[in-house]
Amino acid sequence: MPWKLASADLEDLARGATLLGTGGGGDPYIGRMLVERVLGDGAITVLDPDEIDDDLFVIPTAQMGAPTVMVEKIPAGTEPTQSLRILEEHVGRTAQATMPIECGGINSMIPLVVAAETGLPVVDADGMGRAFPELSMETFAVYGVNGSPLALAGERGERVIIDTGDDNRQMEWLARAITIRLGGVAHIAEYAMSGADVKRTAVPRTLSMGLSLGRAIREARQAKRSPFAAISDALSTTLYSEVRELFVGKVVDVERRTTEGFAKGVARVASGSSELEIRFQNENLIALRDGAMVAIVPDLICVLDAETAEPITTEGLRYGQRVRVIGISTPEMMRTPGALAAFGPAAFGLAEQFRPIESLVDTLVT
Amino acid sequence: MPWKLASADLEDLARGATLLGTGGGGDPYIGRMLVERVLGDGAITVLDPDEIDDDLFVIPTAQMGAPTVMVEKIPAGTEPTQSLRILEEHVGRTAQATMPIECGGINSMIPLVVAAETGLPVVDADGMGRAFPELSMETFAVYGVNGSPLALAGERGERVIIDTGDDNRQMEWLARAITIRLGGVAHIAEYAMSGADVKRTAVPRTLSMGLSLGRAIREARQAKRSPFAAISDALSTTLYSEVRELFVGKVVDVERRTTEGFAKGVARVASGSSELEIRFQNENLIALRDGAMVAIVPDLICVLDAETAEPITTEGLRYGQRVRVIGISTPEMMRTPGALAAFGPAAFGLAEQFRPIESLVDTLVT
Numbered sequence: 001m002p003w004k005l006a007s008a009d010l011e012d013l014a015r016g017a018t019l020l021g022t023g024g025g026g027d028p029y030i031g032r033m034l035v036e037r038v039l040g041d042g043a044i045t046v047l048d049p050d051e052i053d054d055d056l057f058v059i060p061t062a063q064m065g066a067p068t069v070m071v072e073k074i075p076a077g078t079e080p081t082q083s084l085r086i087l088e089e090h091v092g093r094t095a096q097a098t099m100p101i102e103c104g105g106i107n108s109m110i111p112l113v114v115a116a117e118t119g120l121p122v123v124d125a126d127g128m129g130r131a132f133p134e135l136s137m138e139t140f141a142v143y144g145v146n147g148s149p150l151a152l153a154g155e156r157g158e159r160v161i162i163d164t165g166d167d168n169r170q171m172e173w174l175a176r177a178i179t180i181r182l183g184g185v186a187h188i189a190e191y192a193m194s195g196a197d198v199k200r201t202a203v204p205r206t207l208s209m210g211l212s213l214g215r216a217i218r219e220a221r222q223a224k225r226s227p228f229a230a231i232s233d234a235l236s237t238t239l240y241s242e243v244r245e246l247f248v249g250k251v252v253d254v255e256r257r258t259t260e261g262f263a264k265g266v267a268r269v270a271s272g273s274s275e276l277e278i279r280f281q282n283e284n285l286i287a288l289r290d291g292a293m294v295a296i297v298p299d300l301i302c303v304l305d306a307e308t309a310e311p312i313t314t315e316g317l318r319y320g321q322r323v324r325v326i327g328i329s330t331p332e333m334m335r336t337p338g339a340l341a342a343f344g345p346a347a348f349g350l351a352e353q354f355r356p357i358e359s360l361v362d363t364l365v366t
Numbered sequence: 367m368p369w370k371l372a373s374a375d376l377e378d379l380a381r382g383a384t385l386l387g388t389g390g391g392g393d394p395y396i397g398r399m400l401v402e403r404v405l406g407d408g409a410i411t412v413l414d415p416d417e418i419d420d421d422l423f424v425i426p427t428a429q430m431g432a433p434t435v436m437v438e439k440i441p442a443g444t445e446p447t448q449s450l451r452i453l454e455e456h457v458g459r460t461a462q463a464t465m466p467i468e469c470g471g472i473n474s475m476i477p478l479v480v481a482a483e484t485g486l487p488v489v490d491a492d493g494m495g496r497a498f499p500e501l502s503m504e505t506f507a508v509y510g511v512n513g514s515p516l517a518l519a520g521e522r523g524e525r526v527i528i529d530t531g532d533d534n535r536q537m538e539w540l541a542r543a544i545t546i547r548l549g550g551v552a553h554i555a556e557y558a559m560s561g562a563d564v565k566r567t568a569v570p571r572t573l574s575m576g577l578s579l580g581r582a583i584r585e586a587r588q589a590k591r592s593p594f595a596a597i598s599d600a601l602s603t604t605l606y607s608e609v610r611e612l613f614v615g616k617v618v619d620v621e622r623r624t625t626e627g628f629a630k631g632v633a634r635v636a637s638g639s640s641e642l643e644i645r646f647q648n649e650n651l652i653a654l655r656d657g658a659m660v661a662i663v664p665d666l667i668c669v670l671d672a673e674t675a676e677p678i679t680t681e682g683l684r685y686g687q688r689v690r691v692i693g694i695s696t697p698e699m700m701r702t703p704g705a706l707a708a709f710g711p712a713a714f715g716l717a718e719q720f721r722p723i724e725s726l727v728d729t730l731v732t
Contacts, residue, residue: 149525156530156533157531158528158529158530158536158540159515159527159529159530160526160527160528160540161525161526161527162525163524163525163526164522164524164525165523167522170522170524173547174524174526174544174548177543177544177546177547178540178543178544180543181539181540181543182540
């Protein structure tokens with residue numbers, strides 16, 4: 001059944017989306033402000049992907065850029081819908097719904113801005129099942145939907161259309177160049193597809209999962225229960241059911257640089273003589289405990305406040321923070337050879353092979 | 367009257383266009399090969415700008431990139447017409463003619479490739495009246511025609527549309543980013559306009575001028591007359607009638623680097639204790655004789671072989687070459703305050719003020 005999402009839900013969704021951002025995806029706070037401003041007392045209709053018509057015309061919308069820039073360069077607010085309109089005009093068809101391309105971070109919110117502004121429904125699914133740094137890292141692409149044509153809207157009214165046919169990496173390469181020259185942030189509409197394609201290629205129900213996660217953490221805090229156990233409980237009935245404890249300790253070192261439009265770096269968390277090293281490119285990519293791999297992309301590596309379970313992004317990491325780092329399994333459709341070629345370790349230049357979190361770590365999160 | 371341009375004319379046109387390139391604009395040789403391959407025994411119709419209909423729909427076409435890359439990265443050949451088709455499709459109107467945006471260098475040839483392939487006529491005019499490194503440096507822009515929407519075709523079928531409204535510098539900024547990521551060269555269609563706009567904003571008869579210049583040099587060589595005097599004679603009845611001698615000497619130093627998509631550097635020519643310094647960004651920008659300015663952009667600074675008057679591009683400059691450097695005046699429409707703001711000294715970061723060549727140097731070229 002379609003359900004309604006209101007302004008009151010956004011705080012929980014932002015928390016859950018930050019967790020699914022695995023360190024990246026951009027801070028949803030700014031996106032949330034944008035949604036609230038447009039939505040007011042209204043509500044957004046959310047469609048279950050299993051229930052949509054096969055010929056529904058869906059245009060996903062998103063923000064593109066480095067998270068470190070996203071938090072400093074606030075959009076005018078009209079760009080998300082503008083990107084959808086540019087693509088509609090280019091393809092000569094009107095969207096019947098929008099959808100996230102990325103459920104983690106700010107891109108959980110951008111389609112809601114569009115939905116609130118246009119009245120379009122949002123499909124409860126996405127193409128990353130978390131956050132990833134590049135536009136080609138999509139289950140949509142893995143299972144045969146082209147990102148092109150991509151429409152890009154800049155804050156000073158710039159309109160760009162990029163069509164690289166079935167070469168989604170080239171699309172990313174060109175769109176990234178434009179985004180960098182626009183100051184590091186742009187808004188995009190891409191991966192236009194049919195309802196049938198959504199069912200075949202999207203990770204289902206990731207918007208509602210983000211909302212459930214954020215709500216579970218808040219309710220556990222209010223009830224003085226463990227918010228970490230609440231995360232495990234909330235995920236137990238989803239496609240992300242394996243939740244493992246990776247490390248508890250203090251952040252002792254963060255190296256971070258914004259380069260070529262990405263935030264890249266390494267964070268170190270220590271406890272006694274033991275250390276967890278996390279390497280990231282916008283998102284956390286690999287975690288090594290005393291040199292041994294304990295989690296690797298595309299599985300989720302989430303750094304949370306050790307007390308409150310508030311998720312911490314890579315740009316929010318600070319020396320001295322006490323954190324608990326957890327690993328979460330991804331759905332099978334994100335672990336196939338095709339999926340791993342698009343967004344597995346090798347796609348980030350890592351030499352390590354993918355191994356499922358549940359085969360690396362036994363300790364459950366409670 | 368419309369006139370015909372055939373393959374036999376291309377060698378002369380290439381020579382004249384290289385001279386008008388003032389060191390830049392890209393080597394027309396490759397463009398000439400592309401035209402010859404498509405044109406064969408056929409002929410291209412060239413329209414005089416004064417005689418076209420006011421409502422003729424003209425889409426100019428060009429190649430974009432650093433000359434140093436252009437000579438090494440040969441286009442597949444289909445991109446020039448492809449860029450025109452992308453723009454036609456985007457604006458929903460069919461071109462009735464094409465036109466150069468730049469009469470110097472390879473961009474004298476690219477519209478001829480399109481004309482030969484499509485059967486469209488070419489308008490005998492352009493928007494630079496020479497060669498310039500940036501897409502916003504156009505008399506079209508100075509007198510109110512927008513470059514946007516710009517269509518860009520890449521060699522692997524990439525299709526990009528950039529629309530920055532009336533901000534032609536932002537258009538250049540974004541298109542340059544795409545061109546760099548495509549390997550340094552792309553083909554573009556931009557500054558679509560009416561016949562009335564052509565009459566108002568284009569530098570007239572620069573294609574035929576390039577052809578006359580190249581022919582005059584060749585015929586003088588064959589008749590054992592001075593090819594330099596022939597250049598002066600050929601220009602005497604045009605809008606470029608002031609031709610001045612700047613220096614005769616030997617190239618003793620060339621610094622050149624390809625950076626941010628441009629070829630930038632300095633060349634030094636010496637004779638006895640005297641030296642001419644030429645600074646360039648793709649094209650020659652300023653000439654200083656023993657420290658005193660003798661010519662400055664937008665006037666033309668042309669380095670020619672001291673014997674044959676063969677024009678030498680910045681990427682063709684070599685230690686030991688014996689050269690004669692001449693300065694050529696530009697039409698009044700290229701020297702107005704608006705024109706100088708777009709492509710005068712300050713547009714290239716030069717501190718010097720523009721001064722007409724005829725006020726700086728008395729020595730005529732004979």
